[in-house]
Amino acid sequence: MTRDTEQVRQPGICVGRDRGNDRPVLTELYHALETLKRCGKETIVDIKSLPFGSIDEQRLAEFLGKGEVEAVLHALGESRITETAFPGIWWIEHRDEHGEITAKSIEVANIPGILKSQHDDVADACRRLGSLVQLADPDEEPGSIET
Amino acid sequence: MGSAVEQNVRAITVADRLRAQGISRRGFLKFCASTASLMALSPAMVPAIARALENARRPSVIWLSFQECTGCTESLTRSHSPSVESLILEQVSLDYHHTLQAASGEAAELARETAMQENQGKYLLVVDGSIPVKDGGVYSTIAGITNVDMLNEVAAGAAAIIAVGSCAAFGGIGHARPNPTGAMPVSEIVTDKPIVNVSGCPPIPTVITGVLAHFLTFNKLPDLDDLGRPLAFFGQSIHDRCYRRPFYDKGLFAESFDDEGARKGWCLYRLGCKGPATYNACATTKWNQGTSFPIEAGHPCLGCSEPDFWDMGSFYRALSIPTEDTTRTLVYGVGTGAVLGAAAAAVARSRKSKAKAAHYKVSVNDLEEST
Numbered sequence: 459m460t461r462d463t464e465q466v467r468q469p470g471i472c473v474g475r476d477r478g479n480d481r482p483v484l485t486e487l488y489h490a491l492e493t494l495k496r497c498g499k500e501t502i503v504d505i506k507s508l509p510f511g512s513i514d515e516q517r518l519a520e521f522l523g524k525g526e527v528e529a530v531l532h533a534l535g536e537s538r539i540t541e542t543a544f545p546g547i548w549w550i551e552h553r554d555e556h557g558e559i560t561a562k563s564i565e566v567a568n569i570p571g572i573l574k575s576q577h578d579d580v581a582d583a584c585r586r587l588g589s590l591v592q593l594a595d596p597d598e599e600p601g602s603i604e605t
Numbered sequence: 606m607g608s609a610v611e612q613n614v615r616a617i618t619v620a621d622r623l624r625a626q627g628i629s630r631r632g633f634l635k636f637c638a639s640t641a642s643l644m645a646l647s648p649a650m651v652p653a654i655a656r657a658l659e660n661a662r663r664p665s666v667i668w669l670s671f672q673e674c675t676g677c678t679e680s681l682t683r684s685h686s687p688s689v690e691s692l693i694l695e696q697v698s699l700d701y702h703h704t705l706q707a708a709s710g711e712a713a714e715l716a717r718e719t720a721m722q723e724n725q726g727k728y729l730l731v732v733d734g735s736i737p738v739k740d741g742g743v744y745s746t747i748a749g750i751t752n753v754d755m756l757n758e759v760a761a762g763a764a765a766i767i768a769v770g771s772c773a774a775f776g777g778i779g780h781a782r783p784n785p786t787g788a789m790p791v792s793e794i795v796t797d798k799p800i801v802n803v804s805g806c807p808p809i810p811t812v813i814t815g816v817l818a819h820f821l822t823f824n825k826l827p828d829l830d831d832l833g834r835p836l837a838f839f840g841q842s843i844h845d846r847c848y849r850r851p852f853y854d855k856g857l858f859a860e861s862f863d864d865e866g867a868r869k870g871w872c873l874y875r876l877g878c879k880g881p882a883t884y885n886a887c888a889t890t891k892w893n894q895g896t897s898f899p900i901e902a903g904h905p906c907l908g909c910s911e912p913d914f915w916d917m918g919s920f921y922r923a924l925s926i927p928t929e930d931t932t933r934t935l936v937y938g939v940g941t942g943a944v945l946g947a948a949a950a951a952v953a954r955s956r957k958s959k960a961k962a963a964h965y966k967v968s969v970n971d972l973e974e975s976t
Contacts (some may be wrong), residue, residue, distance in 0.1 A: 479848060502647075502648035502649060502651075504642060504647065506642050506889070506890075506895070507642070507645060507889050507913065508889065509846045509850070509888055509889055511849050514848070525960050531631065531635070533628065533631050533632030534635055535631055536631045537635060552635050552639055558894050559895065560642065560643075561635075561638045561639045561641070561642040562642075563642075563648050565648075571634070572631060572635060572638070574631070576630035577628040577630070579629050579630045596802075605917075
C-alpha cells in the first residue's frame with residue numbers, strides 16, 4: 459500500500475490527506491484472519507466507530523478490494539455483504555429504508571452470520587410451506603409428496 | 606431501578622413489535638447490529654442485544670422541556686429520516702412532550718398526570734433545559750407550575766432520569782454568568798434518582814437514542830463517567846479520537862483560518878480547539894447522517910459538552926493562551942506523540958478552570974485578533 463500524499467477534495471468538506479489511520483485496522487484484520495484460520499474464531503470490527511478521515515475508509519476499502527461474493531439483504535432497508543479480495547474478510551454495510559448507513563463493519567468469518575437462514579425464519583417457513591402443501595392436496599402429508 | 610422496570614406491565618416485547626411489523630429474524634438481527642453501533646457497543650454484543658430485546662418491554666417516557674431553546678429536541682427529531690433512531694423511538698411510549706404532542710393546555714397536563722399514575726415508579730423521565738430556581742422559580746412555568754415544582758413532582762415517580770443537553774446536565778447558557786434566573790441542572794435538584802447526563806449543545810442525536818436503546822435493551826442506565834455521562838460516548842476526548850490528531854503529534858498547526866495549515870487540514874489547537882479538554886463522540890459518530898463534525902468542517906471544537914463551557918473565555922483562544930504563551934509547551938509536542946497529548950490535555954483542563962475563574966468578555970476584535 460503506497461502512501462497517497464495528494465489532497466482529496468470533496469464539496470463542502472475540509473480537504474484531507476492520507477493520515478494512515480487505516481493501517482492499524484489492516485494489522486488487526488491480519489491477526490483476525492490468522493485466528494480464523496487457526497481455530498475458527500470469528501471477529502467483527504465496527505468501522506463506524508473508528509476515527510477515520512475522509513480518505514482513510516476509502517483507502518481501506520480499495521486495499522481490501524472485492525472478491526467473488528456479493529450479497530444483498532432486503533430487510534429494514536438494503537444491506538450489502540461483500541467478500542473482499544481476501545477470502546474470509548467480509549465488508550458489511552447496513553442501510554435503512556432511506557439509504558442512510560446504520561451500521562458498517564468488517565466481519566472475519568467463513569460466512570457472515572446474517573447471511574445464514576435464521577432458525578425462527580426457517581420454522582416459520584416450514585409452517586407456511588406445510589400449510590400450502592396441505593392446501594394443495596389435503597389427503598397427502600407434506601412429507602409424502604414425491605418431488 | 607431494574608426491578609421496577611422489569612415489572613412494567615406493557616406486555617408486548619420489542620421483538621414482538623418488530624415481528625408484528627413484518628420484520629424477519631434476519632431483519633431483527635440487522636436491527637440489533639444497528640442498535641449495537643448506535644450504543645457504541647462492540648459488534649460482539651449483538652447476540653446479547655438480541656436476547657435482551659427478545660424480552661424488552663415498552664417503557665413509558667415523559668419528556669419535560671424547561672428553560673431551553675428546543676435545540677435538543679430539534680437535534681433528535683431533525684437528525685435522520687426514519688431510521689434506526691426512529692425505530693428505537695417507536696419502541697418507547699412517549700406519553701408527554703409539550704413540543705411534539707398534539708394535545709395542549711389542560712389535556713396535555715392530563716396526559717402527563719395519567720402517564721405518571723399508570724406507570725408510577727417505572728417511567729423514564731427525559732429533561733431538556735435548565736431549571737430556574739431564583740425568586741421561587743417564577744422565571745419559567747408550564748401550565749402555571751414552576752419548572753422546579755414540575756421536575757420534583759415528575760421525578761418522584763420516575764425509574765430514572767435522562768438529562769438531555771448541556772442545560773439540563775450542567776445548567777448550560779442559562780447558568781452562564783451572571784445567571785439571572787438562578788438556573789440549575791437536574792442533578793442539583795433531584796438527588797435521589799439515577800440520572801444520566803447526555804450533554805452537548807445540542808447533544809448528538811444518536812447519543813440520545815443510544816441511551817434510550819440501552820435502557821430499552823438492558824433495563825438499566827449505561828456505565829457513566831464522573832460527570833454522569835455515558836462512558837460509551839464520553840469515555841474519550843474529542844482530541845484522542847480526532848482524525849487530525851496525527852498533525853498534533855507532528856506539531857503541525859493551523860495558525861489562522863485561511864493559512865496553509867488550515868487548507869491542509871492541520872490541527873486546530875492554536876485556533877482555540879477545546880478538543881483536548883472535551884469528552885464527546887462527535888469525532889466518530891459525527892453529525893448530519895455521519896457527514897462530518899465541526900473540526901472536519903474546519904472549525905475548532907467549542908467544548909459544548911463540558912460544564913460551564915460558556916464561561917471558559919473566547920472560543921477562538923487556544924486553551925493555553927489566556928495565561929501564557931503556549932509555543933514553548935507545544936513545541937515539545939513534535940515527535941512525542943500521545944504521551945504529551947495526554948499531558949497537554951491535563952494542562953488544558955487545568956488552564957480551562959483558571960480561565961473560568963478569570964472570566965473575560967469577548968468582542969469581535971478578540972475574534973479578529975485570534976485569527
